[in-house]
Amino acid sequence: NAGVTQTPKFQVLKTGQSMTLQCAQDMNHEYMSWYRQDPGMGLRLIHYSVGAGITDQGEVPNGYNVSRSTTEDFPLRLLSAAPSQTSVYFCASSRGGQGTLPLHFGNGTRLTVT
Amino acid sequence: AQSVAQPEDQVNVAEGNPLTVKCTYSVSGNPYLFWYVQYPNRGLQFLLKYITGDNLVKGSYGFEAEFNKSQTSFHLKKPSALVSDSALYFCAVRAREGYNQGGKLIFGQGTELSVKP
Numbered sequence: 001n002a003g004v005t006q007t008p009k010f011q012v013l014k015t016g017q018s019m020t021l022q023c024a025q026d027m028n029h030e031y032m033s034w035y036r037q038d039p040g041m042g043l044r045l046i047h048y049s050v051g052a053g054i055t056d057q058g059e060v061p062n063g064y065n066v067s068r069s070t071t072e073d074f075p076l077r078l079l080s081a082a083p084s085q086t087s088v089y090f091c092a093s094s095r096g097g098q099g100t101l102p103l104h105f106g107n108g109t110r111l112t113v114t
Numbered sequence: 115a116q117s118v119a120q121p122e123d124q125v126n127v128a129e130g131n132p133l134t135v136k137c138t139y140s141v142s143g144n145p146y147l148f149w150y151v152q153y154p155n156r157g158l159q160f161l162l163k164y165i166t167g168d169n170l171v172k173g174s175y176g177f178e179a180e181f182n183k184s185q186t187s188f189h190l191k192k193p194s195a196l197v198s199d200s201a202l203y204f205c206a207v208r209a210r211e212g213y214n215q216g217g218k219l220i221f222g223q224g225t226e227l228s229v230k231p
Binding site for chain 1: 118146148150155158165204208220
């Protein structure tokens with residue numbers, strides 16, 4: 001049982017490039033979400049999904065796209081990378097319901113945009 | 115708007131002493147409250163949660179937290195700190211605003227706990 005798997009672990013992009021951060025979970029969780037972690041700011045929600053085919057914006061969605069075609073996968077796309085998107089990105093999942101259940105986090109992708 | 119505040123960027127404690135990591139929140143209605151811990155180069159791990167019931171909740175690794183509705187606080191505590199407790203701790207809140215709010219947590223800024231031998 002791998003839990004939440006994120007790839008790649010590290011990535012360096014030039015301004016304007018695009019890329020996709022991959023996230024997969026093998027726990028059959030309904031809920032999946034993407035957060036970015038910046039020093040002194042905690043984690044901020046980018047996008048989230050309550051099930052396959054359903055996504056919604058979080059607190060800081062600009063510059064990012066998501067889709068959820070399967071229960072297992074929730075990729076995050078950077079459309080045109082900017083230095084402000086330098087951050088550590090975490091994918092998380094949880095079972096469905098009223099939101100009382102804890103999130104399971106991946107180990108993160110450290111992204112640098114030059 | 116919902117928010118969480120962790121007023122201390124860093125907490126330093128001697129091993130064997132009690133520790134407290136503070137958290138206050140602002141949310142309409144009754145909250146769901148969580149504490150997570152992050153070790154270097156890892157994702158966050160769940161420690162404990164308050165949903166309803168007893169205000170004192172116990173979690174992993176000997177940690178506990180007390181929900182105080184009047185002070186809108188949810189401080190994390192441990193009676194006797196270990197060097198291995200040194201990590202980054204996050205408080206998080208989720209408002210009870212209906213179904214399908216899973217995955218939408220509001221996090222505090224994080225508190226770096228350093229336990230010295």
